[in-house]
Amino acid sequence: MTHKTKLTVLTLCAALFMAGPAMAKPGTADKGKEIYNKRCTWCHGDEGAGDGAAMDRLNPPPRDFTSGNYKIKTSSFDEMTPSDDDVFRMIRDGMPGTAMPSWKELLSEQDMWDLVAYVKSFAGFDKPPAKAVDYGTQIASSAESIEKGKQLFEDGDRCVECHGKTGKGSAIKRLKGDAGERTWPRNLTKPWTFRGSNDPKDIFTRISTGIPGTEMPSFADPSSKKKLSVEERWHVANYVASLAKTDKAVNAENTVVKADMVEGELPATPDDERWEASTPTTFILVPQIIGEERFFRPSNDTITVRAMYNDKNVAMLLEWDDRTKSIPGDGDAEKLADAPIAEDGVAVQLPVVIPREMQKPYFGMGDAANPVNIWHWKSGSAGAPETTSLLSSKGFKEIEKRNAADVGLMSKASYDNGTWKVVMTRPLTTSAADKDIQFVEGKFIPVAFAAWDGSNFSEKGSKHTMTTWYWMLLKPATGSRPLVTALVIALLFLGGLLWWARSAGQATAAGNKY
Ligand code: HEC
Ligand code: HEC
Structure with missing residues (x-):
């Protein structure tokens, strides 16, 4: 392929990404391993245990893939396995507010699918997740929905307990991640720090699955005292999206x-x-x-x-x-x-x-x-x-x-x-x-x-x-x-x-x- 046609293909791929979610393609773990050893070990470690050379300097620390914890996923809260699309997305887009970079400029789409296959193998994930988040019917944002969401956010300190009254994460609570690292509740007024974007559908997903490996809980879990119905979660998602301080x-x-x-x-x-x-x-x-x-x-x-x-x-x-x-x-x-x-x-x-x-x-x-x-x-x-x-x-x-x-x-x-x-x-x-x-x-x-x-x-x-x-x-x-x-x-x-x-x-x- 000439340089020029390669560029055109890349541009086309980029256009496809923008047009909609990437379609899962089978990757090859062996090929993924080669790319991983070149690009990812510095942070994630040779054996995927999150213990690369850069580990000590990073907060949050690089993920230990052997733990099987995936934070930004669309599978159900009681299902650890992420979908291939979930892992692909984090590799392609990176995780804002952390050291995890976006790889879309450096790696081809196929490279990234190969990486998905390899990275998942560290935790022995070899089947797709059994259950995905149930989205019901999305409720569009409106003043009324936002107001309902605000009530639910505050009721019984549901979200306020950690994210504070104004969503800035200023509640006086000490939180830790599973690796023992200090974590902070997200400042919900700063959407550019969200790992998974502040599109209401993404927020809905996070409220439904929680953020595994952290204290951010699932509100779809029927055993949660503060659980929310599908409809209620859409209202809360619309409220959280409305908190964005765009002037800042x-x-x-x-x-x-x-x-x-x-x-x-x-x-x-x-x-x-x-x-x-x-x-x-x-x-x-x-x-x-x-x-x-x-x-x-x-x-x-x-x-x-x-x-x-x-x-x-x-x-x-x-x-x-x-x-x-x-x-x-x-x-x-x-x-x-x-x-x-x-x-x-x-x-x-x-x-x-x-x-x-x-x-x-x-x-x-x-x-x-x-x-x-x-x-x-x-x-x-x-x-x-x-x-x-x-x-x-x-x-x-x-x-x-x-x-x-x-x-x-x-x-x-x-x-x-x-x-x-x-x-x-x-x-x-x-x-x-x-x-x-x-x-x-x-x-x-x-x-x-x-x-x-x-x-x-x-x-x-x-x-x-x-x-x-x-x-x-x-x-x-x-x-x-x-x-x-x-x-x-x-x-x-x-x-x-x-x-x-x-x-x-x-x-x-x-x-x-x-
Ligand atoms: C400069 C350090 C760094 C490099 C290089 C790096 N990562 Fe990461 N990665 C991180 C950090 C830090 C996190 C954890 C972020 C968090 O917990 O919020 C992470 C998280 C992830 C996750 C977890 C996503 C989720 O939903 O939880 C995946 C998958 C991932 N990295 C894949 C890769 C792959 C594949 C490569 C190589 C192509 C790579 N990373 C290179 C720092 C890095
Ligand atoms: C027990 C504490 C706790 C409670 C209660 C809690 N959160 Fe969180 N939340 C967190 C923590 C900690 C994080 C950051 C996790 C991390 O390190 O990635 C977070 C992150 C988030 C994020 C960021 C998602 C992203 O893509 O980065 C959103 C949105 C969010 N919470 C919304 C909510 C909403 C809405 C509620 C109430 C329905 C809620 N949280 C209740 C602790 C909490």
Whole structure:
């Protein structure tokens, strides 16, 4: 086959996949073994026991195929064997939010069917499952169905027990997988982290089968005290699908936090309704892997930023989902953590001097030629209140800690059902222009963010998640010329920025993988 016809065939295959579910084809375990030994042993181990070289760095750990546990399957809850289609789908699409990659770019359809045959043989599965999930008749989503689903979700704490009142997974419960690994209930407002998609039919399937090997139970099991009928499961599935926070999805083209100019006082608290009027921008948080202690098991994944300014001050609202409020010394928090708990935190990084042109941003914590300011908020501990500190940094080794109050830098935080919100405010200008950024309108100001989840493997210091550099713009009152010029410059740099954002995306994938 020529390269070109191969490409055409591949494209055709891709089109077929998109058109509908793949049709099961018999694979050959012997051929699957060859591919497996080349592609899969690094994580899943030579004998399929989930003990490959990468094992220690991954959470969730690579699956032990000899256990026979398949999480995302359409066979009945009391049937361990997955269908060939189920296994094929996970190999083809990967499992979002875990290190399990999608193989559709690298392997042919036949390769993947061969792998299905080989992987299933580790648990001795040689027959198709005897029973599949009963879908009855699908109930289309509607306001009424969603409302019924919400009731069932909350009744007797059915789902709330683990997923929390708002579905963000913030219930105070300690959960483990069968391999003894720490697991977290899914944040149901973030559909891009679902292993099996948030299409109502997929959600219905998960509620019906549970997620084997984890504490997510089956609600089709007649012996379950909280069981649901087929009809009820459709309502719950429609409700869960409706929880998706689409405004918090990352749009790689949104690289600028736009601050509106307001008359009068700025909102000083996170829950001030005036924040609703400003445009949120959401960025990907990736694990910090540049500093001395590299970090591979992040829990925070995105941060949403809003900003406003008036004639005196600038204020930023930083918002991120964190299932645990980490307060060292706090009983509830300590019950949940595996390692000693550290404070939750968030930081904003800004250059001391706004670059005259949009320079290619630099990583790390500044350097001698490019000093930065870091505004760092920490949640405090049982005996001590939350704190805000100001750092002047010229790189990892040259950091000066200063008194935030001296420059009028202040924060206010709130935590509610799995979401932190922190407002940071500072005067536009300070008396130390050589040390502090002096904000001006109409210029693209580089800005980067970092977050710490103190309940996740004691994140502190250089162990945290972070964004790459983005921009912040204090939008001048409408119609001003400088903005037009600035926007033109911004467009010129957009290409470069998109590249940067994409590398950050890849860094996430890589960060999760290795
Ligand atoms: C970089 C590590 C990594 C590599 C390489 C990898 N996997 Fe996985 N795989 C994982 C992890 C981690 C999980 C478990 C995810 C979870 O439990 O949510 C997993 C789970 C699976 C599952 C279970 C699906 C289910 O429904 O439970 C299958 C099947 C699978 N992998 C097949 C493969 C095959 C076949 C290959 C090689 C072509 C492969 N994996 C390569 C990390 C990897
Ligand atoms: C005892 C705790 C517990 C209860 C009760 C529970 N869940 Fe879960 N749920 C989990 C855990 C843990 C996970 C993540 C499992 C994993 O690690 O993959 C999860 C994952 C999920 C997922 C993600 C599926 C995917 O494709 O990734 C959905 C959807 C879900 N649960 C819905 C529900 C609904 C709806 C209910 C109530 C009818 C419910 N859960 C009740 C613990 C629970």
